[in-house]
Structures are given as structure tokens and as C-alpha cells.
Amino acid sequence: MKRSGRANPWIMLLLGVLLLAAMAGSCLLGAVDVEWNSEWLQRILLPLRLPRVLLSVVVGAVLSVCGAAYQSIFRNPLTDPYVLGVSSGASLGAAVAILLGLEATLWGVSGLALAAALFTVWLIYRIASIGNRMHTTTLLLTGVCLTLLISALISFLMVLNQEKMDSIIFWTMGSFGSASWTDVALTAPVAAVGIGVVLWYGRDLNLLLAGSEAAQSMGVDVERVKRVLLLFTTLMVAFAVSSCGVIGFVGLIVPHAVRLVAGPDNRKVVPYSMLCGALFVLVCDTLARYLLRPAELPVGSITSIIGAPLFIYLLYKNKKSY
Numbered sequence: 001m002k003r004s005g006r007a008n009p010w011i012m013l014l015l016g017v018l019l020l021a022a023m024a025g026s027c028l029l030g031a032v033d034v035e036w037n038s039e040w041l042q043r044i045l046l047p048l049r050l051p052r053v054l055l056s057v058v059v060g061a062v063l064s065v066c067g068a069a070y071q072s073i074f075r076n077p078l079t080d081p082y083v084l085g086v087s088s089g090a091s092l093g094a095a096v097a098i099l100l101g102l103e104a105t106l107w108g109v110s111g112l113a114l115a116a117a118l119f120t121v122w123l124i125y126r127i128a129s130i131g132n133r134m135h136t137t138t139l140l141l142t143g144v145c146l147t148l149l150i151s152a153l154i155s156f157l158m159v160l161n162q163e164k165m166d167s168i169i170f171w172t173m174g175s176f177g178s179a180s181w182t183d184v185a186l187t188a189p190v191a192a193v194g195i196g197v198v199l200w201y202g203r204d205l206n207l208l209l210a211g212s213e214a215a216q217s218m219g220v221d222v223e224r225v226k227r228v229l230l231l232f233t234t235l236m237v238a239f240a241v242s243s244c245g246v247i248g249f250v251g252l253i254v255p256h257a258v259r260l261v262a263g264p265d266n267r268k269v270v271p272y273s274m275l276c277g278a279l280f281v282l283v284c285d286t287l288a289r290y291l292l293r294p295a296e297l298p299v300g301s302i303t304s305i306i307g308a309p310l311f312i313y314l315l316y317k318n319k320k321s322y
């Protein structure tokens with residue numbers, strides 16, 4: 001591996017320092033003002049703000065890394081982490097849990113959302129796989145079709161249960177309002193292992209961009225690499241979505257923005273996306289809970305409001321390269 005293909009350690013250090021500073025600032029902002037005493041630490045910081053900050057960082061890193069991996073695997077710049085039906089499956093599971101009144105149970109909504117997300121992706125894999133091979137185009141089309149079907153089922157459930165419609169809609173727009181240490185403990189280890197796997201396969205992701213045949217001729221076991229990456233990225237996205245709902249646009253914009261600035265090499269794109277995505281979601285969540293305090297905005301709306309103009313600006317500045 002050439003040195004030029006690695007992430008610049010100074011840039012990584014800078015992004016890491018910015019992330020730590022943003023985490024510290026986010027812990028101090030919220031509906032309740034900071035009071036430097038033991039009661040504030042025990043009632044606000046430790047049980048509420050700190051797990052929320054950590055979960056937003058983990059989810060942001062997961063969505064960005066998975067978006068970068070999917071765009072290389074499927075060779076499609078419009079691919080995001082939800083393309084295989086993870087978000088729609090999780091939304092259906094969460095909707096059923098809300099209708100059953102499981103919000104008060106330990107990881108009730110999140111648990112059913114996780115189970116439904118994993119089942120949906122397993123079903124898509126079974127439909128799209130032929131023997132030991134997975135055709136990426138068939139996989140994408142199957143994911144889109146099942147996503148549309150599940151979205152229709154969710155709409156049907158909301159029409160039949162209009163008193164729970166607001167809760168279902170708010171969940172599908174993403175929120176870290178119910179983040180807990182349990183969510184962090186369940187999501188963070190999966191994220192750490194999954195991101196490590198994607199980083200390990202950075203060179204193979206570069207070769208996959210040239211096409212399966214070209215990658216195979218250069219020594220890549222294409223089917224094995226795809227299965228491993230899709231397995232770990234799917235698990236990461238499923239755990240992330242089940243813990244906070246659907247936060248859109250992150251997995252699409254962050255990897256693209258990183259590529260526009262740092263180039264297409266996934267050995268740079270993946271680690272930079274990890275830190276940039278974590279910082280982006282953390283800032284958006286801080287704004288979501290601070291702008292209209294004590295009320296709270298859905299995080300997904302903030303990511304879109306901030307992300308879309310920024311992404312358009314980057315495209316405009318770099319349009320000559322296309």
C-alpha cells in the first residue's frame with residue numbers, strides 16, 4: 001500500500017480535536033442550563049446528555065462509513081445506507097411496536113425495529129442471490145421494491161391508527177431524545193468492528209469501483225468481499241437506525257463531500273468520512289435540541305437543511321472536475 005493512499009495523520013488529528021471539542025460543547029448545551037454541581041452531573045449530564053452525544057457520534061460515523069462503502073460496492077454515487085431496505089424495515093418494526101404500546105419497555109421499540117430491519121435485509125438477500133453470487137443490480141432493485149411496499153404498509157397502519165401517527169412520523173425522522181447507555185453499549189461495539197472491517201477492505205473497495213471483472217483480474221475475491229462488507233455494513237446500519245430512527249442524507253452527502261475535497265481513494269474517504277460524519281450528526285443534533293428549547297426538532301430535518309445547500313455549493317465549486 002502506497003503512503004499516498006493513506007489518510008493524512010494531521011488531518012485525522014485535526015478532525016479528532018474538532019470532534020472532541022464539539023462533544024464537550026454539546027454536553028453543555030440543552031434545555032437545562034449548566035449548573036456546576038453534583039445534582040446536575042447525576043441528573044442531566046451522565047444519564048441524558050453524555051449518552052446522547054456518544055450515540056450521535058457513533059451513528060454519524062456509521063452512516064457515513066456505510067454510505068462510502070455502498071457507493072463503491074454498487075458503483076452508484078446516489079447509493080446511501082438505506083438502499084437495501086434497512087430503514088424501511090426498521091420503521092415498520094418501530095411502527096408496530098408503537099401501536100402495541102411498547103415505548104415504555106426496555107428497548108421495546110428499538111428491539112422490534114432492529115429485528116424487522118435485519119429480517120428485511122435477509123429477505124432481500126435471499127431474493128437477489130443466485131447460489132453463492134449476488135447481482136448488485138438485482139439487489140438494488142429488490143431493495144427499492146420492498147422499500148416501497150413497506151412504506152405503503154406503514155402509511156396504511158398510520159391511517160388506521162391516527163392517534164399514534166405523530167409518534168410514528170417523529171421516529172421515522174430520527175431523534176436521539178431517548179438515547180441511553182443501553183443504546184450506546186449495543187451500538188458502539190458493532191460500529192467499532194464494522195468500521196474496522198470497512199477500513200481493512202479500503203483497497204478492495206477502490207478496485208471494485210473499476211468493476212467486478214477488473215477487480216477479479218487484480219486478485220480480489222469479489223463475491224467474498226461483497227458478502228463480508230454487506231454483512232457488516234448492514235449490521236451497523238440496522239443497529240444505528242434501531243437506536244435513533246431514520247436520519248437521512250448523512251450517508252449520501254458526507255462521503256461525497258469528502259471525495260470532492262480529498263479525492264476518490266477509499267483509504268482516505270472512509271476514515272475522513274467516519275470523523276466528518278460523526279461531527280456533522282453531532283452538530284445537527286445539538287442544534288435540533290437547542291434551537292427551539294425546550295422543544296426539539298427532528299435531527300433528519302436539520303441534516304437536510306444544513307447538508308443540501310453545503311453539498312450543492314461543493315458540487316458547484318468542483319463542477320469542472322465532472
